[in-house]
Amino acid sequence: MKIQKQRPLLSICIPTYNRTLYLQECLKSIVSQLSLQYIIENVEIVISDNHSTDNTKQVVESFMQKNTQIRYFCNEKNLGPVVNVKKVAEYALGDYVWFFSDDDIHKKGSIAKILSIIKLYIPDVIQTNMDLCSIDAKKIIDPNLLRVQKDTFLETKKAYFTFLEDKFFLPLDWYLTSFSNTIILRKLFQKNIKFFDQFNKSEHIFPHIAIIFYTNENYKICIVAQSVALFRTGNREFGPKSKVEFLKFWYRVLNIHYQTILSVNREYISIKFRFLYLLKYCSRIFRIIFLRLFQVDISDFLIKLFYR
Numbered sequence: 001m002k003i004q005k006q007r008p009l010l011s012i013c014i015p016t017y018n019r020t021l022y023l024q025e026c027l028k029s030i031v032s033q034l035s036l037q038y039i040i041e042n043v044e045i046v047i048s049d050n051h052s053t054d055n056t057k058q059v060v061e062s063f064m065q066k067n068t069q070i071r072y073f074c075n076e077k078n079l080g081p082v083v084n085v086k087k088v089a090e091y092a093l094g095d096y097v098w099f100f101s102d103d104d105i106h107k108k109g110s111i112a113k114i115l116s117i118i119k120l121y122i123p124d125v126i127q128t129n130m131d132l133c134s135i136d137a138k139k140i141i142d143p144n145l146l147r148v149q150k151d152t153f154l155e156t157k158k159a160y161f162t163f164l165e166d167k168f169f170l171p172l173d174w175y176l177t178s179f180s181n182t183i184i185l186r187k188l189f190q191k192n193i194k195f196f197d198q199f200n201k202s203e204h205i206f207p208h209i210a211i212i213f214y215t216n217e218n219y220k221i222c223i224v225a226q227s228v229a230l231f232r233t234g235n236r237e238f239g240p241k242s243k244v245e246f247l248k249f250w251y252r253v254l255n256i257h258y259q260t261i262l263s264v265n266r267e268y269i270s271i272k273f274r275f276l277y278l279l280k281y282c283s284r285i286f287r288i289i290f291l292r293l294f295q296v297d298i299s300d301f302l303i304k305l306f307y308r
Contacts, residue, residue, distance in 0.1 A: 007095070008041075008042055008044040008069075008093055008094040008095075009042040009094055009118060010042060010043050010044075010095070010098060010111070010114060010115060010183075011043075011044050011045075011046050011089075011094030011096065011098065012030060012044070012046065012100050012111075013046045013048075013088040013089055013091075013092055013097050013098060013099055013100065014026065014045065014046065014047045014048070014088065014101070014102050015047075015048045015050065015081065015084040015087070015088045016047060016048070016050065016052065016056060017049070017050040017051070017052050017056075017078070017084070017102075018054050018056065019052075019102045019103055020052075020054045020056050020059050022232075022235075023047075023056060023059060023060070023102045023103075024059050025105055025137065026100070026101075026102055026103065026104060026105055026106070027059075027060070027063050027070075029105045029107070030106050031045075031063060031067050031070075032108075033106065033108070033109070033110070033111045034069060036112070039111055039115065042115055043069060043111055043115075044069050044070075044071060044092075044093060044094060045067070045069055045070045045071070046071050046073075046088055046091045046092050047060055047071070047088070048073050048074075048075070048084050048091060049072065049074040050075050050078050050079060050080075050081070050084040051075045051078045051079075057072070057074060060072045071091065073087070073091055075087065081205070082207045085099070085207050085208055086193065086207065089186070089189050089208075090193075092186055092189075094186060095186055096114075096118060096183055096184065096185055096186060097183065097184055097185075097186050097189055098114065098182075098183040099180070099182050099184075100179065100180045101179040101180045104179070104229050104231055104232060105133075105137055105229065105230040105232075106229060107227060107229060109228075113228055114126065114128070114183060114224070114228065117222055121153050121220070121222045123153065123219075123220045123221060123222040124184065124185050124188060124219040124220045124221065125184050125185075125188075125212055125219050125220070125221045125222070126182075126183035126184075126221070127175060127183075127223055127224070128180075128181045128182075128226070128227075128229065129144060129145060129146045129148060129223075129224055129225055129226060129227045129228065130146075130174075130178070130181050130227050130228070130231045131143045131145065131227045131229070131230050131231065132145060132231050132233055133230040133231065133232055134232075134233065134234065135233065135234040137230050137232060140230075142171075143227060145170065145174065145175075145231075146167060146170060146175065146223070146225075147167070150225050151223065151225050151226075152222070152223040152225070153220070153222050153223075154220065154221045154222070154223065155220055156218055156219075156220070156268070157218050157219055157268040158269075159221075160268075161265070161269050161270065162270065162273075163223065164273070165272055165273050168273075168276040168277075168280065169276075173254060174231070176209060176213070176257070176261070177205075177206050177209060177254070177257065180229045180231060181228075181229065181231075182208055182209065182212075184208075184211060184212060188211060188212075188219075192210075192211045192215055192217075193211075195211055195214050205238070205253060206257060209257075213260075213261045213264070214261070214264055216264050216268075218268075243297075244288065244291050244292055247284075247287065247291070248288060251284045254284075258277055262274060262277065286298065287299060287302065
């Protein structure tokens with residue numbers, strides 16, 4: 001009699017392309033936590049390789065020899081990052097999908113923490129805290145990015161946006177765009193998969209977030225205070241190389257992103273939230289103006305002015 005393997009509770013979904021060294025570090029940080037039977041039975045690792053030209057396949061296969069929880073898929077051609085994100089979530093079997101960047105690192109105890117949050121709250125969405133680290137992941141540049149001390153369970157989207165009002169001048173953009181801090185019910189992904197096609201233009205680079213924030217559906221959201229991932233800085237691989245041109249590109253992308261959130265979630269967002277967004281939008285304009293005219297980046301001044 002064949003014993004049927006139970007469906008995992010959590011799928012850690014990693015889209016990747018030509019990042020062998022980072023991916024290796026990422027996988028090491030995950031498999032090092034697969035020692036407890038409870039975690040082994042409830043977690044899978046899903047990798048969608050976007051037709052890498054380096055030795056990604058060989059690296060992943062070396063991990064698969066000792067870790068049966070890893071499932072690897074390779075596209076026959078490069079489908080672009082948005083479609084690859086969609087692909088990796090489609091391969092998932094778990095009740096929850098944890099989108100995770102191939103260049104970020106799981107901190108010790110991260111998986112056990114997320115499993116405990118799922119069991120305790122059964123949320124629709126989980127957003128985790130992170131630590132900002134150097135490109136070599138050896139130095140913590142900014143710990144506890146959200147500046148929270150305890151887990152917070154929010155029953156509604158309105159409560160979530162109210163929570164964000166007090167975090168608006170922290171690195172909030174990372175939390176409304178970042179990859180490795182977002183965990184969602186797989187059935188929400190399946191229900192809202194249409195957003196991958198609707199928002200698949202050059203300015204739409206946050207498909208995993210679109211599933212949550214580009215719909216007016218109400219969700220229960222849990223904020224995890226523990227920093228469960230190291231978020232690398234300094235390894236950007238998209239947008240113009242020039243700092244001014246990149247900021248113009250990036251702020252335009254962010255503006256479209258926020259405008260979509262504001263438009264779709266009218267019933268959940270307060271006047272205060274809209275005002276704070278306008279203030280932040282103006283600060284971005286001033287930053288670009290100073291860079292253009294005076295070659296001075298006032299970001300440090302803005303951080304000291306607003307960063308609480």
